[in-house]
Amino acid sequence: xxxxxxxxxxxxxxxxxxxxxxxxxxxxxxxxxxxxxxxxxxxxxxxxxxxxxxxxxxxxxxxxxxxxxxxxxxxxxxxxxxxxxxxxxxxxxxxxxxxxxxxxxxxxxxxxxxxxxxxxxxxxxxxxxxxxxxxxxxxxxxxxxxxxxxxxxxxxxxxxxxxxxxxxxxxxxxxxxxxxxxxxxxxxxxxxxxxxxxxxxxxxxxxxxxxxxxxxxxxxxxxxxxxxxxxxxxxxxxxxxxxxxxxxxxxxxxxxxxxxxxxxxxxxxxxxxxxxxxxxxxxxxxxxxxxxxxxxxxxxxxxxxxxxxxxxxxxxxxxxxxxxxxxxxxxxxxxxxxxxxxxxxxxxxxxxxxxxxxxxxxxxxxxxxxxxxxxxxxxxxxxxxxxxx
Amino acid sequence: xxxxxxxxxxxxxxxxxxxxxxxxxxxxxxxxxxxxxxxxxxxxxxxxxxxxxxxxxxxxxxxxxxxxxxxxxxxxxxxxxxxxxxxxxxxxxxxxxxxxxxxxxxxxxxxxxxxxxxxxxxxxxxxxxxx
Numbered sequence: 001x002x003x004x005x006x007x008x009x010x011x012x013x014x015x016x017x018x019x020x021x022x023x024x025x026x027x028x029x030x031x032x033x034x035x036x037x038x039x040x041x042x043x044x045x046x047x048x049x050x051x052x053x054x055x056x057x058x059x060x061x062x063x064x065x066x067x068x069x070x071x072x073x074x075x076x077x078x079x080x081x082x083x084x085x086x087x088x089x090x091x092x093x094x095x096x097x098x099x100x101x102x103x104x105x106x107x108x109x110x111x112x113x114x115x116x117x118x119x120x121x122x123x124x125x126x127x128x129x130x131x132x133x134x135x136x137x138x139x140x141x142x143x144x145x146x147x148x149x150x151x152x153x154x155x156x157x158x159x160x161x162x163x164x165x166x167x168x169x170x171x172x173x174x175x176x177x178x179x180x181x182x183x184x185x186x187x188x189x190x191x192x193x194x195x196x197x198x199x200x201x202x203x204x205x206x207x208x209x210x211x212x213x214x215x216x217x218x219x220x221x222x223x224x225x226x227x228x229x230x231x232x233x234x235x236x237x238x239x240x241x242x243x244x245x246x247x248x249x250x251x252x253x254x255x256x257x258x259x260x261x262x263x264x265x266x267x268x269x270x271x272x273x274x275x276x277x278x279x280x281x282x283x284x285x286x287x288x289x290x291x292x293x294x295x296x297x298x299x300x301x302x303x304x305x306x307x308x309x310x311x312x313x314x315x316x317x318x319x320x321x322x323x324x325x326x327x328x329x330x331x332x333x334x335x336x337x338x339x340x341x342x343x344x345x346x347x348x349x350x351x352x353x354x355x356x357x358x359x360x361x362x363x364x365x366x367x368x369x370x371x372x373x374x375x376x377x378x379x380x381x382x383x384x385x386x387x388x389x
Numbered sequence: 390x391x392x393x394x395x396x397x398x399x400x401x402x403x404x405x406x407x408x409x410x411x412x413x414x415x416x417x418x419x420x421x422x423x424x425x426x427x428x429x430x431x432x433x434x435x436x437x438x439x440x441x442x443x444x445x446x447x448x449x450x451x452x453x454x455x456x457x458x459x460x461x462x463x464x465x466x467x468x469x470x471x472x473x474x475x476x477x478x479x480x481x482x483x484x485x486x487x488x489x490x491x492x493x494x495x496x497x498x499x500x501x502x503x504x505x506x507x508x509x510x511x512x513x514x515x516x517x518x519x520x
Contacts, residue, residue, distance in 0.1 A: 015419045323422045325496035341498065348494040348502035351487070355504075360483040362397055364415030364424075366490060373396050373476075375483035380456040380491070380503045382464020 013367050015320050019327070020254035025343030026335070027217040030074045032067075032082055034207045036142050040067070043124065044086050044145055047138070050113045051088065051106075058091040061147070064176030066237060069183050070209060071216040076224055076336065082143040085135075087176060089161055092151045094171060099164040103131075106149040110136050133166045150174070156283065178282030183241065187212040189250030211257050212248050216241050218258060219309070225336045226305050233301035239288040242278060243268055259317060262310045308334060392478035393428075407431055412441070413482070417490035426485050433473055436481050438463045438488075445492065448499045455501045456488065463488050 012018045032040070041063075048061030065085040066072045074080050088106050097105075110129055117125025128139035135146040153160030159178045162171035187210035209217075219240045227234035247264035251257035270277040275293050280286035292299035312334045319327050324344070331340050351358075354368065355377050361370040393400050393411055400413035411428040425442040439462050445454055456464045465471075465484040491503035 012418060018418055018420045319420060321416060321423050322420065323496075324418065324420050324490075324493040327420050328497045344494060344497050345500075345502065348491065348498065351490060351494075352502055352504055355487065358483070358487075360396065360486055362399075364397070364413075364417055364482075364486040364489075365419065366417050366483065366486050373479040373483060375487065376480055378465060378480070378484045378487065378504065379467045379470060380464060380488065380501070381467050382456045382458050 011369050013369055016253050016255045019316055022343050023218055024214055024254055025346050026339035027214055027221055029339045029342040030221055032072045040084055040143050043140055051109050054109060060089040062087055068180045070213045073217050073220045084143055084145050086145050086147050087150050088147050089150045094151060094162060102149045103164045107136055173283055175282040182281040183245050186245040186248055190252050192252035211252055211254055214254050215257050216244050219244055222309050222335055233298055235302045242288055259313050262313060392476045396478035396482055415486045415489060417486045421493055424489050436477060438465060438485050448496050450499050
């Protein structure tokens, strides 16, 4: 698990801090582990060097989307495999190729790569290779790599790309690197995290999640649970990420940041000439809500989901002295219980193991920051049963 | 008891027939309920701790509370872990708060995550009646 996120040992002396810690622990369990992350990077670097070796060194393979942004959430599918998007950028001009040619060209190289891995008896090759609408999908244990064939977009230098799509006549514009730069700059607004980073210099930066990254993970997780049986109407992750990035104002505390972001989001959904509009920060011509104009029920679905999440968070903010179990029941009405169980259990274990560092305030609050008598270690005695025995 | 007062100023203490009884409110986390806790103590005896409000609940799969004696008193420590040279304020009171924290978590998970899962219950423990 990604135990290195700063809120792992956060203060829990206020309701907001407690809720932040519990939500953080829940999405942490859906995040990709540092080990699997490293494996995924090694696998696609290997694919990238094959493509470079066998074509020209101008071939580039790099990650895009939630893997690059650090906002991955494990899908609630039976396999629960992470979906990692890669761009395979080939230095061709759009007048010298077609979408079909480009797709096939990348596909041929990937087929050759897989065969070569098998012939060599290497165990690090992909276990499957499939052609999809916009990409080639390489299967590995625990994740799959979606390879999107792309060429440079001469009109949007240096990072703009044009992507293939079997169902669309026109090339699709994209700028995943530009988008990641924007998102990363928004993430850096939280100062507590920057200080924490400075104090743990030997930890790779990408293993520490910023408040904004965690916030996006909470939104995606809630959305995934809410739209589990209605995936057609599920708002795309890029829309949630963009709205969150726009609305975020650098709050360190996850729960406070979430409530403020939810309050501000409606102000970032624009009307332009009668059209709903949320622009891609890295490609102003792209509208992430263009589907709302075509299918009004999608905007309705977004609003209903957004209303429910806001209400859940509003109610949580009133739950002083209601009981941890009441907070848990409230959360499980709207979030998937598995990650919540994980988070509450992890908190419970931490409260057991850190007993010697805890002090008790005049209200009985047990924490590591409060002043008061130190709690000596103890062993609970008496009739001890597990409710599940 | 002065030390308990110092640790929890709202604690109310009475002394009757050689038994000290202390009522105080504890809230182990900002999200937790506020519990009224009663501590009864006789010199050279063992402190008895019970929750007087709100009534304690059970996890849906449980038939009784964990780490509670048949009398309803909380079981907070092993024989030998507490002795009458210790301050209640530094042991029994924070231990009761920790018990309440793990009780609320037990209502969620059904597992006791405080320490003390592995020990057997000695027959002579606890003293249910005082001399």
